[in-house]
Amino acid sequence: MAATRTFSIIKPDATRRNLTGAVTKMLEDAGLRVVASKRIHMTKDQAEGFYGVHRERPFFNDLVAFMTSGPVVVQVLEGENAVAKNREVMGATNPANAEEGTIRKTYAESIEANSVHGSDSPENAEIEIRFFFKPEEIVG
Ligand code: ATP
Numbered sequence: 001m002a003a004t005r006t007f008s009i010i011k012p013d014a015t016r017r018n019l020t021g022a023v024t025k026m027l028e029d030a031g032l033r034v035v036a037s038k039r040i041h042m043t044k045d046q047a048e049g050f051y052g053v054h055r056e057r058p059f060f061n062d063l064v065a066f067m068t069s070g071p072v073v074v075q076v077l078e079g080e081n082a083v084a085k086n087r088e089v090m091g092a093t094n095p096a097n098a099e100e101g102t103i104r105k106t107y108a109e110s111i112e113a114n115s116v117h118g119s120d121s122p123e124n125a126e127i128e129i130r131f132f133f134k135p136e137e138i139v140g
């Protein structure tokens, strides 16, 4: 089957605890390949744009504040069924509900500070990759 791509963020709670390598290892061990990666400090505009679908949710302002509270690592991941595979290794949004062995069960601090983002569909993966990366920054 052809390789597909998804978009991942290692969130500020994880970079603060020096877990960039540990989280990336779990992604790689799950069969995903990092084909683009950069450490950035998101602006408020970027965070509001990226999480625009959640604008009406009560946690929106806190989420934007959290995502701009420190550096993040944005990545493009490639592999068979990349979106589904990444969501599986991430675990449930709330770490209390996440399966053993998942990134969020292992590392997340709370439902907000949950260590990683991953695209929820191939369509959104394409939009999110384009939001942060130029085509020439992705090297498969
Ligand atoms: P992500 O989009 O970050 O990969 P997700 O798809 O598992 O996570 P979403 O429902 O898209 O979850 O929510 C986006 C992010 O908003 C969550 O990862 C979490 O950081 C935050 N969030 C979601 N629900 C809540 C909540 N009830 N309270 C606080 N923060 C929340």
Ligand code: MG
Pocket: 118, 120
């Ligand atoms: Mg989501």
